[in-house]
Amino acid sequence: MNTEVITQSQRFPFSGYLKLTKPSIIYLLVLTSATAMFLADGFSGNLMKVLFGLLGIGLIASSSAVINQILDVEVDSKMARTKNRPIVIGEISVTNAKIFATALLIVGAIMLLFFINVLTLLLTLFTWAFYSFLYTKILKFAGTQNIVIGGIAGAMPPLLGWTAITNSIDALPLLMVLIIFIWTPPHFWALSINRKEDYVAAKIPMMPVVKGTEYTKIQITLYSVLLAVSSLFPFATGYLGGFYFFSAITLNAIFIGLSIALIFDKKNKLALPLFLYSIVFLTILFICMALDKLIPIQL
Secondary structure, X not given: OHHHHHHHHHOOOHHHHHHHOOHHHHHHHXXXXXXXXXXXXXXXOOHHHHHHHHHHHHHHXXXXXXXXXXXXXXXXXXOOXXXXXXXXXXXXXXXXXXXXXXXXXXXXXXXXXXXXXXXXXXXXXXXXXXXXXHHHHHHHHOOOOHHHHHHHHHHOHHHHHHHHXXXXXXXXXXXXXXXXXXXXXXXXXXXXXXXXXXXXXXXXXXXXXXXXXXXXXXXXXXXXXXXXXXXXXXXXXXXXXXXXXXXXXXXXXXXXXXXXXXXXXXXXXOHHHHHHHHHHHHHHHHHHHHHHHHOOOOO
16 A cells, blocks of 8 residues: 555656646647748748747747736636646646746747847747746736737747747738737637636636626627628738638637627626637637638639
8 A cells, every 4th residue: 555655646747847938828829820820921841840849839938827826826726717737736846847848948039039130039938038027026916908019929839930930020020929819808808708707716807807708709700800800801911811711700700700690698698608618719820821822712
């Protein structure tokens, strides 16, 4: 019996460290970065640059996710959605989490510095610092627009992917950043309606907590319309073609439809489906951006 206890206690918590990196978020960051890489001039024949670029960006993003959980441990302990995170339940100590975050940051930075370029490294470090410290410790508690302002960190990956290939900043990746920036508020506001009690308990001033659920529903709908408009910019400016246009129209029609339906949903049962669909929306939208390059349709 004692041997079993010792074996269990000494087992390395791989799953715990994986959870610290928030893989469900990192996959979206890597996907949007990879899409921008694929669309950039010079993508073909640069597979090693793509590999090291995605690894470097992904590792530094993972580091910021770990730091977020280190700094948010007290907040996470008060929320049902986050109370079982590895640091909160003691599966991984704060010290080990700090070592892990530092290692991820250093390895990722080395990859970007020696195999990619300084511009991508600096932009990625800016994103890391913005999310890890400015958003986590200040902006999150600053008011109902917390997620709007803080959304810039999560919107940066397309620009990082683009600069990794081109070493320059151009209009298309900035339009992709804009799409994610506008997508972020309705995405998180839908979640905050579904988990309103969590944010009340943690004293985080999300919009449903401060302004009320009905007001938030209207804001979600307004942002869904803005998202639809911004999603068409890559087509309107000539960067993407008909395949992307029809895909964006379809995806946004569903998003707006769910947002409007949520306004009339007095029990807020559609809040979680809208949140989940927003993830599907962004995933498919960026995949369609890449496919548009392979399926040229002129309108």
